[in-house]
Amino acid sequence: MDQKLTDYTFDLQGYLVLSQALSPALLDRINRTIDYLESLGDDEVEALWAQLQQALATKRELARKVAAAQKLKSLWLALERSGCVSAGEFAKFMRRCEEV
Numbered sequence: 485m486d487q488k489l490t491d492y493t494f495d496l497q498g499y500l501v502l503s504q505a506l507s508p509a510l511l512d513r514i515n516r517t518i519d520y521l522e523s524l525g526d527d528e529v530e531a532l533w534a535q536l537q538q539a540l541a542t543k544r545e546l547a548r549k550v551a552a553a554q555k556l557k558s559l560w561l562a563l564e565r566s567g568c569v570s571a572g573e574f575a576k577f578m579r580r581c582e583e584v
Contacts, residue, residue: 563569
């Protein structure tokens with residue numbers, strides 16, 4: 485079977501052929517990573533899975549805190565623009581938040 489027909493058949497199976505889509509260095513790194521992961525035992529895989537879940541939970545919590553801080557800052561700036569609070573009060577408030 486010639487290469488075009490092979491690529492076409494490969495594509496029919498749900499894969500997309502992109503010539504040189506990855507650099508040789510990246511492809512080598514991916515292959516080494518897959519080889520390493522395939523060599524792990526069940527206990528090691530479970531430990532890596534637990535670490536991944538913990539990292540994702542930490543990322544979600546940090547994203548939640550950043551979103552809350554951005555919302556607070558927007559609210560405070562709106563209050564400042566309306567003349568209800570001053571920039572100095574905002575700085576003092578933020579220092580107190582950092583202490584908590």
